[in-house]
Amino acid sequence: MNSPSDDADTGTSRRSLLAAGATGLSIAASGCIDRVQSVVDSDAAEQLSLSILSLPAADGDRESAEIARHLEGNLEAVGIDATISTRSESEFLEAILIDQDFDLYVGRHPADFDPDFLYETLHSTYEYDQGWQNPFSFTDTLSIDPLLERQRNETGADRERAVTELLEAIAQVKPFEPICVANEYRAVRTDRFDGWDETHLGTGRGYLGLESATSSDTEQLHALVTDQRLAQTFNPLSPTTREQDVIVDLVYDSLAVPTWSVPDEAEATEEETQAGAEVIDAANVSIEPWLATDWEWDGDTRTMTVDIREDCTFHDHTEGDSNDDNGNNGTDSAIPLTAEDVRFTYRFLADTTYGRTSSASPAPRYQGHASAVDSVTVEDDYRLTISFSTDRAVAERALTVPILPSGSDSPWIAHLESRVDSTDDDWSPTQGDWSIVTTDHAPPTGSGPYKYDSHDAGESVTLTRFEDHFTLRDDDHDLPAPTADELHFEVDPGTSSSVERVASGDADITTSVLDTYALESTLDDEAVSFVESPSWSFYHVGFNTHNTLCSSPRFRRAVSQLIDKQWVVEDVFAAEDSARPVATPVAEEWTPDSLAWDDGELVTTFIGEDGDVNVDAARELFASAFEYDGGELVR
Amino acid sequence: MLAQVLTRVALVVAVALLVSLVVFVGRDRLLSLRTEWRPRLRQSAPAFALLLAVLGLNRIMRQDGYDISQAYGVHMTEVFYSLEGELVLAFRAIATPEVTTFFSISYVYVYAFVLVFPVVAYFALSDTVVLRQLLTAYSLNYVIGLTFYLLVIAYGPRNVMIEGMDATHLYYASPEYIHLTTEVNQNRNVFPSLHTSLSATVAIFAYMTRDQYRAWFPVAVGLATSVIISTMYLGIHWAIDVVAGLILAVVCVALAKRLVGRWSLLALLERVRAAGRSEATSGSGRKQG
Structure with missing residues (x-):
């Protein structure tokens, strides 16, 4: 920081100082900015x-x-060097989740169908954690933390009230500003596989229970992904691989899976029938048994008894099982999946060092889920009881984490052991960024309906149907089973x-x-169509509250008023109605009236019109907290 | 998909090559190859080997290079943007679907042809020094260019300017080329423009050999210009990348001219061999002593 006193107060020297100061803005001052105390000693003007x-x-x-360009322009207009x-x-x-090296960012948040994802997103416990836990380093122990905890603990209508209060409080302090929620669009062709519209294609289940249109013996489903990392790393704990969920869902089983109900003609409400086009209903998500056959809550307590499917095994990646013509790919040597693995999973997610270090090192993903679990007790091989620290609605969400193998053959245990052996006594891995989280973890060992087969780094990854999966073996369920023999995911650079290619x-x-502009392209082929899926993933501006400027809620509110959300959904998103502006980051049914986009009284509005900021009004807004010097916002 | 595009490019270049060889090189020179290809190939083999090695290095660097540039690279996208602003959007003024098609073809087909034709044409010259210089210049372009790619991380205009890029965007116009270009280049490696430097290298050589190939010189300049403009028109490169590419071309040609012929690699090899022999004898001699 430049010293404030030793420059002559001439216009020219101030200019040059400005130019010099623009390079590094590291301010040690507190976040408290008050106009009254700022005297005209703008020597230090930066x-x-x-x-x-x-x-x-x-x-x-x-x-x-x-959106970033829109924000940059408007920040420049009010005199900030953006x-x-x-x-x-x-x-x-990596910059946001691991290094936390940013001032602002514009991107998508994975979010979730239940507002409890806000717990890991904003709770102060996670201020210094890496991963999707509180990337904003936001702390508000007085109002936000208690509300985050309350919504986890209340039931029914009480919880709804707590969520409303929480969302209203978040809208005031704005650790991030949600901009809009966009539907997801994917191009599919139906001449080889059909049934794409049965469930959400952003989850692994979208690739199960398909109808195969051809009768050939070897069928490969060919899917395209944009992120190269999907074909490089298979670590389910890695937070830096976007859109990894589909592959994780397919390779790993979880106790339960989120399930979208397809509104039945007869049962559908009038609203749903009118919506018509929307095949699956974003609102009707329920957590349904998957690897668990059933669960039962113990009276009024927060303890649940879970029965899991018997005789399930993890994929066997040992040599010599390439001969799967007989459909029996080496089951004898495969590791069975038991209640012990479930217990291991929750403990491991809460602490990836598994008690080898003095302080826990939580996984950079699934913290919201893992933190809901108090303890897991193994009753027998296929029965366990789980005690939760949260109410049941939140607790059931915790059942959706991928089950990882425990035991001596487990790659996780093996990795741990080798690290412990190779280091000194005072081993202290960086949470969220140590090798067990960052390793490629190939081949991944799960128990899911598809088994990792091979990959060509950065190019493609192939999964094969796991013939021993319970969905193919058992017939006491109506769960979707894998259809295609092989799933081939290939990296393709763009929309x-x-x-x-489809x-x-x-x-x-x-x-x-x-990207939504693709929807404008015309598809001549009858077999090709765009599938629309509702989404809760929202575009947002994230603030790093460890940055002095962004630590001020007034500043964050003012910046939020520089984004024209209505213009964004109309102009940036090419296809009509593909996105809707939002004032709060949760699914529509959780949105309180006060934050309803159309007429909520707490909705932050754009200061301007049609994407063009009203510069005078916006400058006035910033002038109430900051100071202007020759058109530039300075401190 | 990639295979299809590659096959098509190979076919088109092959046909263009046949035609242009007849037009620019002529029957006599081509016939001379029947008897002389062997000694000429032997003379220029080191230069070919060098180029192959450099291309192989490029292949390897695609993986490891990412990690290196991650660690040492400097992000320059915004610097370029703030320096030249929306300069490349100036080409929007001439944008029509036909022009876009023309420049897409320039970027993919013409570029490939421009690189291949001189190799064959100079092979048909009795003196292989030009061929060796050309191959060395290609290699230098790659080596220096790749070094910059490691150190400078920058996205091209198409990844920065959204509005106004649509009409002239290669990928929206002909998405099938994406596979080819991503195979060759990473999208964050734009400085300097190798399309520019290699095309310019060819044009400079065409000037140097205008006595042997009179008609080729203006054609080469025209083709190189269209390739260079295409990189900006399609939003792949900044004007800064293009300028850097031109400078790189001049430097590489100058270096190649100095290096090639100064010492013959074959002679050097002979000397090494001879030295090795004497080393062996003297070594054994020392042992005895």
Whole structure:
């Protein structure tokens, strides 16, 4: 920081100082900015500068890039020196989730169907944690923390009230500003596989229970993904691989899975029937048994008894099982999946060092889930009891984590042992960034309906149907089973080429979400169509509250008023009605009236019109907390 | 998909090559190859080997290079953008679907042809020094260019400017080329433009050999210009990348001219062999002593 006193107060010297000061803005001052105390000693005047982290427009996320550009322009207009830093998807996530090296960013949040995802997103416990836990380093122990905890503990209508209060409080302090929720679009072709519209294609279940249109023996489903990392790393704990969920869902089983109900003609409400086009209903998500055959709550307590399917095994990746013609790929040596593995999973997610270090090192994903679990007790091989620290609605969400293998053959245990052996006594791995989290973890050992087969780093990954999976073996369920013999995910760099390849018959589905401009392209082929899936993933601006400027809620509120959400959904999202502006980050049915986009009284409005900021009014807004010097916002 | 595009490019280049060999090189020179290809190949073998080695290195660097540039690279996208602004959007003024098609073809087909034709044409010259210089210049372009790619991380205009890029965007116009270009280049490696430097290298050589190939010189300049403009028109490169590419071309040609012919690699090899022999004898001699 430049010293405030030793410069002559002439216009020219101030200019040059401004230029010099723009390079590094490291302010040691507290976040408290008050206009009254700022005297006219603008010798120290430094223009406020911010860097906005964003993705490449053509090869990344065009909508994010465009929103970032919109924000940059408006920040510049009010006199802030804003620059955009373009990073590849994985670098982007690394900067935000691991290094926490950013001022602002524009991107998508994975979110969830239940508002409890806000617990890990904002709770102060996670201030210094890496991963999707509180990337904003936000702390508000007085109002937000208690509300986050309350919504986990209340039931029914009480919980709804707690969520409403929480959302209203978040809308005031704005650790991040949600912009809009966009539907997900994928191109599919139906001449080889059909039934794409049965469930959400953003989950592994979208690839199960398909109808195979051809009768040939070897069928490969060819899917396209944009992120190279999907074909490089298979670590289910890695937070820096976007859109990894589909492969994790397919390779791993979880006790339960989120299930979207398809509204039945007869049962559908009038509203749903009118919506018509929307095949699956975003609102009707329920947690249904998967690996668990059933669970039962113990009286009024928060303890649940879970029965899991018997005789399930983890995939066997040992040598010599390539001969699966007889359908029995080495079952004899396969590791059985028992209640012990479930117990291991929850403990491991809560502490990836598994008690080898003095302080726990939680996994950078699934913390919201793992933190809901108090303890797991193994009753017998296939029965366990789980005690939760939260109410049942939140607790059931915890059942959706991937089950990892325990035992001496487990790659996780093996990795741990080797690390413990190779280091000194005072071993202290960095949470969220130590090798067990960052390793490629190939081949991944799960028990899911598809088994890892091979991959060509950065190019493609092939999964084969796991013939011993319970969905193929048992017939006491109506769960979807794997259809295609093989799933081949290939990296394709972008929306337009992906659509082109599906259209030309080269691929069956674009697994990655398409940029909306693709929807304008005309598809001549009857077998090709775009599938729309509702989403809760929201575009947002994230603030790093460890940055002095962004630590001020007044500043964050003012910045939020520079984003024209209505303009964004109309102009940035090419297809009509593909996105809706939001004032709060949760699914529609959880949105309180006060934060309803149309007429909520707590909705933050854009200061301007049609994407153009009203510069005078906006400057006035910032002038109430900051100071202007020759058109530049300074401190 | 990639295979299809590659096959098509190979076919088109092959046909163009046949035609242009007849037009620019002529029957006599081509016939001379029947008897002389062997000694000429032997003379230029080291230069070919060098180029192959460099291309192989490129292949390897695609993986490891990412980690290196992650660690040492400097992000320059915004710097370029703030320096030249929306300069490349100037080409929007001439944008029509036909022009876009023309420049897409330039970027993919013409570029491939421009690189291949001189190799064959100079092979048909009795003196192989030009061929060796050309191959060395290609290699230098790659080596220096790749070094910059490791150190400078920058996305091209198409990844920064959204509005106004649509009409002229290669990928929206002909997405099938994406596979080819991503195979060759990473999207964050734009500085300097190797399309520019290699095309310019060819044009400079065409100038140097205008006495042997009179008609080729203006054609080469025209083709190289269209390739260079295409990189900006399609939003792949900044004007800064293009300028850097031109400088790189001049430097590489100058270096190649200095290096090639100064010492013959074959002679050097002979000397090494001879030295090795004497080393062996003297070594054994020392042992005895």
